[in-house]
Structures are given as structure tokens and as C-alpha cells.
Amino acid sequence: MTTLSEVARHAGVTPATVSNVLRNRGRVGASTRQRVLDAVAALGYRPHLAARALAEGRAPTLALMVSSIANPFYPEFALAVEHAARSSGHFVIICNTNEDPLTGRAYLDQIAGTLSEGVLVTNANLDFADLHTTESRGTPVVLCMWERPNEPPGLPCVAVDFRLAGELAGTHLLTLGHRRIGAIVGSKASGIHAARYEGFVDALHAAGAPKGRVKHAPDTIQGGYAAARALLEADPKLTAIFATNDLPALGAMHAAADLGLNVPGDLSVIGITDIQLARESRPALTTVAVPTVEVADLAVSLLRELIESSYGQAGHQSTASVPMRISSAPKLVVRASTGVPHPR
């Protein structure tokens, strides 16, 4: 392994000079700089990131907490985060909590502040107390998808108006003429699904439509499948199903297929998020798109700001209020899974 000192010796200068050249700091003469660069190239020198992290008192990585990378939304989001992070010179460590707060805490304890200088949190089912602890230890934390722009969570966050997303979905179905609509609501403890469902109910209310049945289900295709079957069994005359997420919505489409129902002829299905699969399913899923890339960008840039300011003003910056960024509004994306009702 080539070290800074070896490069320095090879170039006939001191390590400090090499460091200055590499970081564009201090004053270095043109010829010396060139000699150093030559030596770097000749020896194939690569800085030792851990050593640099120690000396600088900061790490070049960000931690991204996700509940499970198996849910296809997270890889998509992670990709966007990684992209944003790379442009600011950060690597991303993806931490799977598996919905387990203890695993989450273990990750936070180990890598926050020592291997990563900032933490990005998605709907990972973490204990807020742990996040506050992390923050108080000096490592900035940003919530990537806060669901209620009007009710700050007490942590820096990027807010997405998920209530509106639910409302848009509901309105779309109502506009098409649906009145018997079943709802599949994610079962996670988090408020994400609640806000979406609220918006959906708001839309029904506004239109004077009946509230309809609700079934809770895990955020998976199979969860949605089972929920949809239960819903259709309870009320065979349902003409539409709203799911608070795309995955269960896809499951609902499968259920319809298995029950011999045509989508959207016999049953309309709508989800929320617009994951890749929504585009690729047959029929393609109508959904309410969340601006994933934008959210990732906002979250990373907010985190970067917090990191910078935490190094700037030694320690606390408590007087400032907790920052919140608001993403652009979710948008309805009409595809092939919804249509005018055709009562059975």
C-alpha cells in the first residue's frame, strides 16, 4: 500500500506538501505541484479514506436506513440517493432494519458518526428516541418521507403530501363514477398509510360517497392479494379498489385475475407511489406518483447542509428551528388499471 509519505519521499517534498496538492490547499509552486502529481501517478497512490476520515474528523459516507431492500421501492429510492450523494463526494451505506427497531438502533450506534457523517431515514420503523440520540451525539439525521407537511415531526425532514396523494386517487375513482370502493391500507405502525387513507376518505366525503370497506395488509403483493380477496368476498359488488401502495395494488390485480374479474372492466385498481413495476404490470397500474428522485435530492442536500453547519458552529445550533423541505405534489398517473365502473 502506497502512503502519503512514500509519495512525498518520491517527489522530494514533505507529506504536508503532498496533502496540500491533493486537497488544493495552502500554497504550492507550480513545478512542485507537478512533481507531486507525477509521483502520485507513478506510485498509483490512493488516499486511505479511513485515515483521512480520522484526521478530518468526518467520514465520506452517509447511512441510508431502510426497512427492507426487498421492497422494490427502496432500491429505486436508494439509487436516487446514491446518485445525489455521489455528487457531493459521499458513499452510501444501506442499512436494512428489517422493520426491527433494535436492528436499527444497532446500526445507528455503530456507524453514525464513526463511519458515516449523516443519516437518511426512510420508513424504516425506527425508534424516534434513537434518532434523537443520534442527533444529540452530533450526527445529523433527515427523515426522507414525512407524510404531513403541516405537522413537523421534530426532526429535519422532507415532507411529501401523502394525504393529497390519497385524495387524488379517491377523486380519480369518483370522477370515473365509482361508488363502491374498497380500500387496502398498509399495516405499518407509521403514519404514512394513515395520511394516504385520510386523503382518500376526504375525497369520498367531499363527493358524498359512502366510506366503503377497509382491509389492512402488509406492504407486499401477497398482502394485497389476500386483502383484495377478502374485500371482494365481503362485497362482491365492489367496482374499485384503492391501495395505499403500489405493491398491494398489484396484488389486488392478481386477485381480480384469479377471481375471473377483468381489470379495469370489472374492477378498477389504483395505488400510490409509481414504482417501476407499476409501469410494467399488465394492465399497467394507475397510481399516484411520488417524486422519488426529487425527494432523494432534497433529502441529501438538506442533510449536507446540516452536516456543514454542524461542523461550522461548534456543536449546537439549537436555536434554529427544525428544518423541513417540501417536495412537489404527488401526481395522478392514469394507466390501464382504472376505468368507468361496469356494475356486476
Next chain:
Amino acid sequence: MTTLSEVARHAGVTPATVSNVLRNRGRVGASTRQRVLDAVAALGYRPHLAARALAEGRAPTLALMVSSIANPFYPEFALAVEHAARSSGHFVIICNTNEDPLTGRAYLDQIAGTLSEGVLVTNANLDFADLHTTESRGTPVVLCMWERPNEPPGLPCVAVDFRLAGELAGTHLLTLGHRRIGAIVGSKASGIHAARYEGFVDALHAAGAPKGRVKHAPDTIQGGYAAARALLEADPKLTAIFATNDLPALGAMHAAADLGLNVPGDLSVIGITDIQLARESRPALTTVAVPTVEVADLAVSLLRELIESSYGQAGHQSTASVPMRISSAPKLVVRASTGVPHPR
């Protein structure tokens, strides 16, 4: 931030003693040990991983190179890798190369050896020369999915008999009675797809069946969709389609649906890998399962061994031959997308 020294002061001992307690090294008296542990708890001390990495001369992380985490196979694999790595105290940094060898090299240059002490490579379209460079710099590298058990790649690897996978798929279709079979072959430069296709052709040969048409396509649903349409247009009498991967196979099913063909009534479809989606599609996809979890376990444990031995025998261990682990054989998983041919 609490440091080792602070804990030491608080416990009335020297930093060395604290370190010894924390690492279960050296000799420490019972009472002293307890005092140290109390101090650790009282101060909420967490070791600084970067500092530890520097002092130990090794890092607690592994790098996982993937072509794109957007392909659902990789998150599944990454999850298995992460699980295996965690059990050996490693974190995993997922590096997306986006199929770009230069991005891959950038990652290798930056984190191999400084932030991570080992590299796991999936089909990430990397330059083998870069991998050898990384290895020669002292960071062990393991190829996670080498496709030809009989032709070692010159790097440590876990081999999966992908030729056999293709053969199993072909044999299955032939056994059902298919004779007009189209093939969708991944277009990646890598040999992964070639080996699978070879196995498929071997099966046809053995049965004296005609070779059929081939269409190359990217490893996506849409790629498979387009390829299947092209295939069916060229030969409307095709009774089955074999794809070298599940994603294109799913795309082929969509194409069939759009062309009004019933799967498996009019067209049988089979893929390779057995990703989660294969189970969740309608009809569920028949495929040849690759032992993902086993491969991940083998790869991580091989990498760990290489890491240990690289620290053991100072530097080179060149005399030893390049190790290869062979995963258990791929297995046919019959689901609903294949059936006896029903000529149109």
C-alpha cells in the same frame, strides 16, 4: 463524542486497559473490567470505527459491486450478502456500477482497501484488469457468480452451473412436448447468458429438436417484452419461449397477454433465477432457481478466508491456486407458466 481516553479517565485506568476490556485481549482483573464496563455504559461510549480501522489496518466493511440495484435480483442478493456479512461483523457498501466499467473502477480505487477490506463482485460488467489490480494491492476479490465451473476465471469465485440451468429449462419444455421454442438471450457482454443458452441448446440437441430462433435483449421486463413480440412475429407458431433470465421471461408473458395468447395454453414461458417476482406474477413463472442465499454465504465466507489469510501470511500467497467454491445445482421450479403445447 466520547473517546476511549475519556472512558479510561472515568474508570481510573489507562486507554490500553479499556481497549483490552473491549476487545477481550490481554489480562484484565475482574473488578477493573467491571469498572471499565460501567464507565462505558455511563458515558455511552461507542468506538470510532474509522480510528479502529486505521489502527488495526483493516476495515469493517465489504464492498458489493452490482450493475444496477434497479434489477430486482440484486437487492435480493444484496440482502443475503448483508446477512452473511453481518454475522462476521462486516457492513456492506453497495456500489452501483450502472454497467459502466469506469464507475466500477472509480469505486474500486476509492474504497477497496481503505474503506472496505474485501470486494464482492456480481455481474457488474467490470474490467477484470481492474479487479486484478485491486487484488494485487492486497484487497481480496471474489466473483459471486461464475458461470463455468470447469473454466476458472483466474479470480477467486463461487461458481454456479448456469449451463445446467439452461439445460434444465430446455429439457422441461421438451419433456412437455414443445418443439418450436424461441429463446431470449441477455445481451450483456458477460458469459452468464451464453452459458445458459448453451445448456438450452445442448438439451435441444440431445432431443434432436430444431434450434429455433434467438433474440437478444437487455435484462429487463421491457426488453423481454419487445424480444418476445419480435419472436412471435417472426414465427407465430412458437409454442414456448425460453429466456435466460426471469425479468425478460415476465416481459414475454406480458407480450403474450397483449397478443391475446394464453399462458401456458397458447404459449409456455420459462426463465432462470427465480426472483421474488417470479412467484408473484400471474400466471406464476416456471423457472430454474439459482441458490441465491447459498451463493451469498459461500461468497462471503470465501472472501473472509481470503481476508484472514492475506493478513496472516504477510502479503503474497501466490503459490496457492485460485480458490473456487461451487454452489449446489440450479433446480427446476415448475409453476403455472408452462404446460403441454397446444399448437395454433
Next chain:
DNA sequence: CGTCGGAGATTAAGCGCTTAATCAGCAGGG
């Protein structure tokens, strides 16, 4: 009673890099 061995601690060096402080020249102004 002198000495030896081992348990239980400490000392100190060093991992590779950063950076504030310092220093050596040297040109120009008084």
C-alpha cells in the same frame, strides 16, 4: 530470605492523513 514467575496494569509508538503554526528565502520600500 532472596529470587523467580505471573497477573495486572502502564508506556509509548504508530496507523496514514490533516493543518495550524512556523520558517527560510527573497523582492521591494524606506
Next chain:
DNA sequence: CCCTGCTGATTAAGCGCTTAATCTCCGACG
């Protein structure tokens, strides 16, 4: 000719942790 002010470099301390080497007791053994 001395002092000032630069530029271009060096010095040296330190980031938090590990670890080989060292030291200090103290009981046991001959």
C-alpha cells in the same frame, strides 16, 4: 542596508484506537 511582506515550503501535533513491550507488585518456591 534593515525591515516588511510575500511566496513556498516544512514542522509537529494530533485525530481515536491498537498493541508489543515494559513495568510493578506480590505470593510462592527453594
